[in-house]
Amino acid sequence: MKKKILEVLKKNKNNFISGEQLSNQLGVTRTSIWKHVNALKEEGYEIESISRKGYKLIKEPDILSRDELLIELESDRLGNDIHCFKTIDSTNNYAKKLALDGALEGTIVISEEQTGGRGRLGRHWVSPAGDNIYMSMILRPTIYPNEAAKITIIAAASIANSINKVTGLEAGIKWPNDIIIDNKKVCGILTEMSAELNNINYVILGMGVNVNIDKFPKEIDHIATSLKKALGTEVSRKEILINIVKEFEELYYNFINTGSLKKTVDICKKKSVTLGKIVNIINKNEIMIAEAIDITENGELVIRKDNGEIINIISGEVSVRGIDSYV
Amino acid sequence: MKKKILEVLKKNKNNFISGEQLSNQLGVTRTSIWKHVNALKEEGYEIESISRKGYKLIKEPDILSRDELLIELESDRLGNDIHCFKTIDSTNNYAKKLALDGALEGTIVISEEQTGGRGRLGRHWVSPAGDNIYMSMILRPTIYPNEAAKITIIAAASIANSINKVTGLEAGIKWPNDIIIDNKKVCGILTEMSAELNNINYVILGMGVNVNIDKFPKEIDHIATSLKKALGTEVSRKEILINIVKEFEELYYNFINTGSLKKTVDICKKKSVTLGKIVNIINKNEIMIAEAIDITENGELVIRKDNGEIINIISGEVSVRGIDSYV
Structure with a gap:
């Protein structure tokens, strides 16, 4: 009911709506409306209430609450279910448990803080409370396990695009899974999967975006x-x-429906901070130094080695000369 | 303590060991010994107890209990921890949850019955109580996700060998994951993994062996x-x-330590019911009909297509003409 009241208030933002109208529309008592409005005020919503005029939503807090996000996303696909936490060990870990218990594609896990935030290879991801985004999404794509890397670069393209749209900042993509601003990392992506040999059970797409954090360790x-x-x-x-x-x-659904990664690859090429650069690629015990020359239609990085040999790589830990990076 | 008493009784099988000796050796009272011996009797162990002579283990039941298996496996590697259930939805699912919570390589999950036993692609695996083996093992191999298929064929080789050793029966391997006797399936293997893009978190190796079941649906x-x-x-x-x-x-440790799959592949070739046969290979929406001609040193199946083209396949759903199969 709180969500429904919030929904109506948001639709009538900056306008009064009477308690009576709310009460009739939602089929609950005016006392109940009053209680829920107070709860919303406690969450940080600025709501003016004047007798005879009713309630007016003036300002919404920048909180990542389930009600707020369900209303804003309004999706029966991604964000059809949302789990929000004040604190959690790792949103990816929690999402895995949900997925194991059958949670659907599109389920999202968000936390204000992670006590055990992880980057690739189990490395620590700094996850203090309140200023950033720590989000994991459950996906169940009908693709092969060796295609899972495509999900990572779809996410990279989406994040870089979104940052640009909302802030105007130029966000670059360091293939395959980092978003870079001013040569520094602003977001990392951790894609994990559960799979049979040639069938994916689920993919967990995790991301940490440094939004308003002022001080890093x-x-x-x-x-x-x-x-x-x-x-x-x-x-x-x-x-x-x-x-x-x-x-x-x-x-994502463009890729799933068409099988083509073209839209994503176009964005990744345009925003790449990797192409044309000398890169170090670390795969377990092997290190390669090469020039990054292209991204294929499947999202693979094409590199030219010292000896002139040209190969495609699917994934790996890539560092780009001149761009520092962590995790 | 029950495990320790059982261990001593097993070492002295068919011989009497006095309550006093047990009591001294294990540092507990004779009353406590007596209670544990009674508990063992209830589990099905035949133990003769004669005053002044003590206890004699005569016959052990065919039960898959934690104590029994820890004693028999005596391993600090596979079987270092064992979880036994009377009934469970799926041993693979439970093993996944343990792995997610950090369980070590070698942890084993066994159940007398599965209420939601699964084969590949989520298909049902018939898992009635008491007659069969339903086992899952947690592994954490330092290999790439696209090598996970190797774990399956190592398991296939081990199972076929074991059946032959214990029963004398000729068990064939239908590449990659079925064990066949008399052209019928006697065991299936379900390998699942949790992975980052180029790093395995864990592999769950699950198997169902039809041991003493008389009637199938x-x-x-x-x-x-x-x-x-x-x-x-x-x-x-x-x-x-x-x-x-x-x-x-x-x-498995031969493979992990040497990087070579030779020992496994040799067994798989020798016991293969697939090689030399016409096979259907189903991968999602694609069906290929071809002759299975070899298994590579990496465990891949080499097939010759109608048009003469020879290709290697890593995994897939294979059916062999003349051999029926389920799951």
Whole structure:
């Protein structure tokens, strides 16, 4: 019911709507309306209430609450179910447990803080409370396990696009899974999957976006940035998050429905900070130094090795000369 | 303590050991010994107790209990921890949850019955209580996700070898994941993994072995068999299970330590019911008909298509003409 009241207030933002009207429309008592409005005020919503006039929503807080996001996303696909936490060990871990218990494609897990936030290869991802986005999404794509890397670059394209749309900042993509501003990392993507040998059970798409964080731990301060640091003003986490989900939804279902990754690859090429650069590629115990020359229609990175040999790589840990990076 | 008493009784099988000796050796009262011996009797152990002489283990039941298997496997690698259930939805699902919570390589999950037993692609695996083996093992191999198929064929080789050792029956391997006797399926393997793009978090190796089941549901009766049906007498589930774990342990660590799959491939070739046959290979919406001509050193199946083209396949759903199969 709180969600329904919020929905009506948002639709009538900056206008009064009477308690009576709300009561009739939603079929609950005016006392019940009053209680829920108070609860919303406690969450940070600025709501004016004047007797005879009713309630007026003046300002919405930048909170990532289930009600707020369900209303804003309005999707029966991505964001059809949303789990929000104040604190959690890792949104990817929680999403895995939900997926194991049968949660549907599009289920989203968000936390204000992660106590055990992870990047690739189990590395720590700095996840303090309140300023950033830590989100994981459950996907069940009908693709082969060796195609899972495509999900990562679809996410990278969506995030870079969204940051640009909401803030105007130029966000670059360091193939395959980092978003870069001013040569520093502003977002990382961690894609994990559960699979049989040639069938994916589910993919967990996790991301950490540094939105309004001011201070990073000393070890990563020179290689990490946030949208606020780059822009000079606070950025709405809610707006970034909603844009990312919507952009991703479009590119993801375009890929699933057509089998083509063209739209994503076009964005990744345009926004790449990797192409034309010398890169180090680390795969377990092997290190290759090569020039990144192209991204294929399947999202693979094409590199030219010292000896002139040209090969495609599907995934791997890539560092680009001149761009620092962590995790 | 019960496990320790059982361990001593097993070491002295068919000989009396006095309550006093047990009490001294294990540092507990004779009353406590007596209570644990009674508990063992209730589990099905035949133990003679004569005053002044003590206790004598005469016969062990064919039960898959944690104590029994920990003693028999005596391993700090595979079987270092064992979870036994009377009934569970699926041993693979439970193993996944344990793995997610950090369970180590070698953890084993066994159930007398599965209420939601699964084969590949989520198909049902008939899992009635008491007669068969339903086992899942947690592995954390340092290999790439696209190598996970190797774990399946290592398991196939181990199971076929173990069945032969314990029963004398010729068990064939239908590449990559079925064990066949008399052209019918006696065991299926379900390998699942959790992975990042180029790093495996864990592999769950699941298997269902039809040991002493007499009757199958009508739908699969013509394509399924059990060791008992093939041999004509009951077979010890415990012996089969222990042999499988030990054989697998040897082949698996040989592969992990040397990087070579030769030992496994040699067994798979020798016991193959696929090579030289016409096979249908189904991969999602694609069906290929071809002759299976070899297995590579990496465990891939080499097939010759109608047009003469020779290709290697890593995994897929294979049916062999003349051999029925389910799941």
